[in-house]
Amino acid sequence: MNFKKELAGILYEALEGEISVEQLEQAIEKPKNQSLGDLAFPCFSLAKLKRKAPNLIAEELKEKIQSPTFEKVEVVGAYLNLFLNKKLVSEKVISQIMTEDSHYGDQNFGVGGNVTIDMSSPNIAKPFSMGHLRSTVIGNAIAKILEKCGYKPIRINHLGDWGTQFGKLIAAYKHWGDEEKVKQNPIKELLALYVQFHAEAEMNPALEDEGRSWFKKLEDGDEEALSLWQWFRDESLKEFSRIYELMNVEFDSFAGEAFYNDKMDRVIKLLEEKNLLVESDQAQVVELTEEELPPCLIKKSDGATLYATRDLAAALYRKETYDFVKSLYVVGHEQSLHFKQLIAVLRKMGYDWADNMVHIPFGMMLKDGKKMSTRKGKVVLLEEVLNESIEMARSNIEEKNPNLANKDEVAKQVGVGAVIFHDLKNNRMNDIEFSLEEMLRFEGETGPYVQYTFARACSILRKGDWTKDASSQASYHSTWEKEWKVVSMLMEFSNAIKRACENFDPSQVAKYIVDLAQSFNKYYAEVKVLEDSEEKQARLALVYSVTVVLKEGLRLLGIDAPEEM
RNA sequence: GUCCCAGUAGCUCAGCAGGAUAGAGCAACAGUUUCCUAAACUGUAGGUCGUAGGUUCGAAUCCUAUCUGGGACGCCA
Structure with a gap:
């Protein structure tokens, strides 16, 4: 039931094949105002081709259009305006909807291909802010739309459950934490500790070192550090799932940052094998000069990895696990450069599937015209x-x-x-x-x-x-x-x-x-x-x-x- | 300094593989309920599409420059 196509076919005949059906179909538009008709064909470009006034061409075409689909054809200036047969079309459309029901509008261009969607991805021990709402809601809608078009979406919640902030949090908890309080109101309490840490650290820089060393312990598998981390993570997830339930959002995977801890070495090794790693200021980077991008930082001068490394590992893992036809990242616009670099590095590594990775950026939630900051506790829950x-x-x-x-x-x-x-x-x-x-x-x-x-x-x-x-x-x-x-x-x-x-x-x-x-x-x-x-x-x-x-x-x-x- | 994004009615935004008089909603004002839910509907008013050039038969839409706001530019994610 594609009336544009039908009209294009009729015009093609009328013009005796002077212009391809595809071109004609593209030229057909919807009039601004429905009183002008349901479909319109502007004859400007034909005028050039035929060296004839466009309104004359429209008049000629009008005579050649005879189809039960159109109940009226009008010429207005250079436009050929067509009115669909209301009785016939209404009957068709409505009976189609009644047969197809919720499948009305289904498309099939996805042909069942897997599409991973990196979405929501809140940070553990931090409140689920309005900023995360955007990624969650946009990602969820995209997943459903892709599904309607024949793809198979895989929703991945790439939790922010690793990083130096956990060192800081543990340090803060050891100083001022209260187990009972945290149990009663986990995220609020953990956030308060995090905010307090940053406030105190401004006067007492030694705290920063303390935070770093706790993170080091965490990475080395220290029992106390790990069990605190696990606890924070569990409590946070409990709160998040309450929100997801409220919004009716479900995930296929919660593999977050921590999940990739043991998958980083392989990435480094691969980069080394391909001779892509270069030392720069004691850090390891991949140069992206040909791509006109700043270098991508892979390893810090102290040997620790960074989020680019983690995202490389995640990309590889996702390709191997899901064999995606597309891999989407619903992440704020401020990370555009990061994703450009990520994709460029993968391409340099020789993975042509990197071309199927798409960053889906979105604007920020602002408060008083400015970005909301977790560190200062300026968030809306x-x-x-x-x-x-x-x-x-x-x-x-x-x-x-x-x-x-x-x-x-x-x-x-x-x-x-x-x-x-x-x-x-x-x-x-x-x-x-x-x-x-x-x-x-x-x-x-x-x-x-x-x-x-x-x-x-x-x-x-x-x-x-x-x-x-x-x-x-x-x-x-x-x-x-x-x-x-x-x-x-x-x-x-x-x-x-x-x-x-x-x-x-x-x-x-x-x-x-x-x-x-x-x-x-x-x-x-x-x-x-x-x-x-x-x-x-x-x-x-x-x-x-x-x-x-x-x-x-x-x-x-x-x-x-x-x-x- | 470089790069990305945005600039359309008082406010929030549509429209942007160029096309016929630039559209909605909110706010303002004036109406609609003996009648299928008034969370609705009707009408009035409101615009040099940031600015200046260019391409074109035709530009809010494409190109260039410029201004304004936001963001990003190695050891956070």
Whole structure:
């Protein structure tokens, strides 16, 4: 059901093969305003080729277009505008959605290939901040979108569970820690210790050495250090999983930094074998001058490895374990250089699969126009925001629909949906200024708006005693003017998915479902679906189609769709 | 200093493999509920698309320069 293609074929015939079908298809566009038509073909470039006025060419083409698919063809200036046959197309689209249900919009270009997605990756013993939200939510949506396009996503939570900060943390705990306090409120307490460490270290630089030496002990397998580390890690994961559960995010792997500790030597050895390691200021680096990049630091002057080394090890491990066709890293934009270097080094090592690695950057969460800093304890906790949002949803329910059956569940779906949608609706690269007010907005282009639209549509189906059998026999009318905008939005779904998948851009889906919801809400205000009319069954089928697509669109973003709210 | 990203309505943003009068939402103002959930809908107002050049029949969209904001540039991740 690709009308662009169909039109391209017709034009190809009409032009007697002067231009390829592919080129024609590319030139066909959607008019800005639907009153101009559903498809348009601009004749400017043809004018050059045929040395004829574009509007004359359009007129000539108009005469040659005869197809039941198009009910009207108009020439406006240099444009050939085509109107689709509403009855025929509506019938096709709606019956397709009714047959395919949630599979409507599925694509198959992934052909089952594994795609690893490095996402979320919070740091142990640190709070799950708003910054981690972005990676989690964007990664999760990309995973679902890829899956819809036929790939097999593998979600990897590359936990920040190793590094010198653990030395500092252990040192701080040994100085000021209180076991009971940590048990009661692990992350808050550990964070407080971490912040205190940095504050005290400013006056007492000896603390830094202490931290370093504890990390050394940790690396050497010191029992006390290890058991503290393990404890911190377990407690942190417990807290994280609470948040993941709230947001309905699951992972296929929690292999974090510590997991690669024993896989680093091999990387160094490989680099040495390939003669890529060079000494520079007592450190070991890979030069990337041909790539016009700064050198990539592999080993510190004290012999310790760095995160580039770790990421190299992880890349190798992932290729060997999952044999990915793509390997994605949903990591903040500030790490762009690191990933450029990482990929360049792998390429230098002779791995051509490095070309399948993609850094998916995103803008930062800012507070007062600046980056949030963990060290100074200047963070906003995701869990608190989620809980506030849920509370807000609950009070809305009390006010608007107090008799709702499962208030808790719905409040959670709506509150969490608002936060997720707020993050996904805009282009990834935009920085987001943290604003609770903005995030807890439930009106306009928001998650709750889309959910609400879905709930109202469901309500119509319920009250109309809709059944698939009855509406599959529906007869459509040629004058489906009011429903046409909705039908043509329904047709756009797979385009939105394609765009989202190609660009790893969930906002395409978010914008699409808002548009669909807007068109449906307009329709809802104009037409009483439940009124008796010849068109009632067809209209119910349209409403059902809208619920299918809205639900699926929300699902792709990781948002639930309650049937009542 | 070099590199990356962003600059469109008061605010938040769409639109950017060039195309027909630059679109939404929020905020403001004026309306809509005996009628399928008003978390909705309708209308009004609001723009020299950062700035200057260039390419083109045509530029918010491509190129160059420039300004502003953010970020990154070896021993943190």
